[in-house]
Amino acid sequence: MTALTIESEVRSYCRNWPVVFDRARGSRMFDRDGRSYLDFFAGASALNYGHNHPVLKRALLAHLERDGVTHSLDMLTTAKEDFLTEFATRVLGPRRLDYRVQFPGPTGTNSVEAALKLARKVTGRSTVVAFTGAFHGMSLGSLAITGNAAKRAGAGVPLGHTWRIPYDGFAGDQVPGLTLLDSMLADSSSGVDLPAAVIVETVQGEGGVNPASLTWLADLAQLCRRRDILLIVDDIQMGCGRTGPFFSFEAAGITPDIVCLSKSISGYGLPMSLTLFRSELDVWQPGEHNGTFRGNNPAFVTAAAALREFWADSTLEKQTEERGVLFEEKLGELADRYPAHITASRGRGLVWGLAFRDPQTARQVADAAFARGLLVETSGSYDEVVKLMPPLTSTDEELAEGLGILREAVTSAVAG
Structure with a gap:
């Protein structure tokens, strides 16, 4: 008997990310085989400060x-x-x-x-x-x-x-x-x-x-x-x-x-x-x-x-707002590159979405991102929006890496 044979059909996220996760730290999760995944899901925003932050731990x-x-x-x-x-x-x-x-x-x-x-x-x-x-x-x-x-x-x-x-x-x-x-x-x-x-x-x-x-x-x-x-x-x-x-x-x-x-x-x-x-x-x-x-x-x-x-000062707040400008720029470039597929990029701070004309394309982008080691979910009335919510504590390098993977995933999905 396996875990999936006794868990209810109501399960959802494990269907889209079919691996067994074992460890997590900062902006990354690791499956039991040791593969690293950059987390732009952040527990549906329950992990704004990342996984297992050392001070909180x-x-x-x-x-x-x-x-x-x-x-x-x-x-x-x-x-x-x-x-x-x-x-x-x-x-x-x-x-x-x-x-x-x-x-x-x-x-x-x-x-x-x-x-x-x-x-x-x-x-x-x-x-x-x-x-x-x-x-x-x-x-x-x-x-x-x-x-x-x-x-x-x-x-x-x-x-x-x-x-x-x-x-x-x-x-x-x-x-x-x-x-x-x-x-x-x-x-x-x-x-x-x-x-x-x-x-x-x-x-x-x-x-x-x-x-x-x-x-x-x-x-x-x-x-x-x-x-x-x-x-x-x-x-x-x-x-x-x-x-x-x-x-x-x-x-x-x-x-x-x-x-x-x-x-x-x-x-x-x-x-x-x-x-x-x-x-x-x-x-x-x-x-x-x-x-x-x-x-x-x-x-x-x-x-x-x-x-x-x-929250002792405004450092995190200002950093998040500055990174929001970066996401607006990079996602706007993607939307401009693929106007036949992407209808809008929108967000604020470090929550952003790419809206696709065809919900199936959004799903393909999320799947392609997962295959490349990036966790993103979909949302919207028809799951037509690829939703990005990285930890607020992500490094600049991690944000650039995630946006790069997303760009590859979008290109792969629309070209296919």
Whole structure:
């Protein structure tokens, strides 16, 4: 009996990367035969600081060696206290964000579920506005505000209490979503009740690497304030520096009412998520929203170490923004070289996508990249976008190597 004979058919990534991985460090993974793969997937952005970063690893090992608490529900521990102190000092304080911190459970969808429940509890309203192309998680509340039809179909029950509007750039902006939302809310005969919240990704990752313009995000925030609607930013994949700043919404100059964080918040790929919200929204009763694994102390340890290592100053942020300019240039050159196949290159910071006219070509590019030792995934409504998310800690040489392999893979796919 082999591992694959007992694992469910629901498995996915191992189908596209059919090797057995054994070790990982920095920007590389190694299979059990010793072959190296440059990782431009980064755990779907759960590994912004790379694999087994030595500073974070030392902190984790030291905690375990001294028999530090591993599981604690929401009890106060030294690891939790240290993380909250570092988060307040290095993230919330410098940005003047008056947020309470909730530990809703170990995954991103836990954070989204908590955000939705809190918004409905605070406002007494039930409807949430979501966007075309959105992805917010795989539990029922999160699926209700997710756009992808295949993922929604897996729910097996009706998914309601959501009003969906066009995201920035949808259908070439022929149907401007914010104008539609404002007009419907202004007309008492529209049949649209005032929603509890609007939830948005500043860059849609699973939706195909769709960055909203900073102006559009600012307009959305202003609309929510004017209409007394809570604004939730899902920063699960784009937060923790993926677009440059710690929070992806910072560049737009907005302050969401509620923020969802997960993936790289632990710094080490350990399960952890946060729901942040303005202090006046903290209307929870003790234990009203909870979870057995919301106190993952090893994750607190590596998260605190990551904040000290990478967010003591603006070095990482500036480096990521500079590298975003490089990716824009190199991917733009690819798009210009193959206009019959590539419809767009788009992104921000160190999340980028190449959109192909034929989804099959995107799959062929990803497969050709894997054969050459580069891990990239596809995303978008039809998996037509090759998505690039290298660790933020990658060296210049590794980024150049990965872009070179991608160029070869694209050339191979379109020539074949």
